[in-house]
Amino acid sequence: MSTDLHGRTQRLELADQNLRSFDALVLASSPEGIVLSRSAFYPGGGGQPADHGVLIWQGVETRIAGARKGDELYLIPAEGDPVPPPGTTVRAAVADERRSALMRTHSALHVLCGVVFRDFGALVTGGNMEELTARMDFNLPEIPPGFKESVEAACNAEVTADRRIDVRVLPRAEAFAIPDIIRTATNLVPETVEEVRIIDIVGLDCQADGGTHVASTKQIGRIRVAKIESKGRGFRRLRIEVGS
Numbered sequence: 001m002s003t004d005l006h007g008r009t010q011r012l013e014l015a016d017q018n019l020r021s022f023d024a025l026v027l028a029s030s031p032e033g034i035v036l037s038r039s040a041f042y043p044g045g046g047g048q049p050a051d052h053g054v055l056i057w058q059g060v061e062t063r064i065a066g067a068r069k070g071d072e073l074y075l076i077p078a079e080g081d082p083v084p085p086p087g088t089t090v091r092a093a094v095a096d097e098r099r100s101a102l103m104r105t106h107s108a109l110h111v112l113c114g115v116v117f118r119d120f121g122a123l124v125t126g127g128n129m130e131e132l133t134a135r136m137d138f139n140l141p142e143i144p145p146g147f148k149e150s151v152e153a154a155c156n157a158e159v160t161a162d163r164r165i166d167v168r169v170l171p172r173a174e175a176f177a178i179p180d181i182i183r184t185a186t187n188l189v190p191e192t193v194e195e196v197r198i199i200d201i202v203g204l205d206c207q208a209d210g211g212t213h214v215a216s217t218k219q220i221g222r223i224r225v226a227k228i229e230s231k232g233r234g235f236r237r238l239r240i241e242v243g244s
């Protein structure tokens, strides 16, 4: 699918979020970055940080410490590690513990986004995540009494309900016919994008999103609303932690 191509790299993680190892051909390489023919490393974006992992080639190990998206998708080797020359076939592995934690955390943020919009009508203005901890910013003029407890309870009710989290790729017009997508993404998706990847927490929240997610809300685990900060007029920052 053309939308899964970045530069010359086929992005495997968009179609298979559970893929953790794959083979690929090195197309270009330097200590600043390695370009592969195909990759399941999430390169970062939408608040979700890049994957870590390793490339194995000819008995040598190159640790991958991150990624950079430019004209090509560059995997960043750990400082001082040997870099495979172009033409080398590598076996690659994505660090599973980190990625799986980030998938749970990213899905937790979508649950939070869905709950806060449904119950309080507040829109998201920003967000960021690390493994099992995240923040999301909302435009919410007043903090109602019991807000923190109410949001946490509602999020965990959605986890318990074990809602399906579907990934779909839709033509632009069809995607923007979904009311939730209009709410969250109309201004974020460039005009030139013809297909839009949708993350649908069925019955709760539907967003245009390029990140990786778990398959159902129960896989997220418990969501704790750790803190609510007021950063200015109507600007509320919610910090969450994801547990088992």
Ligand SMILES: [Zn+2]
Pocket: 046, 106, 110, 209, 210, 211
């Ligand atoms: Zn997202």
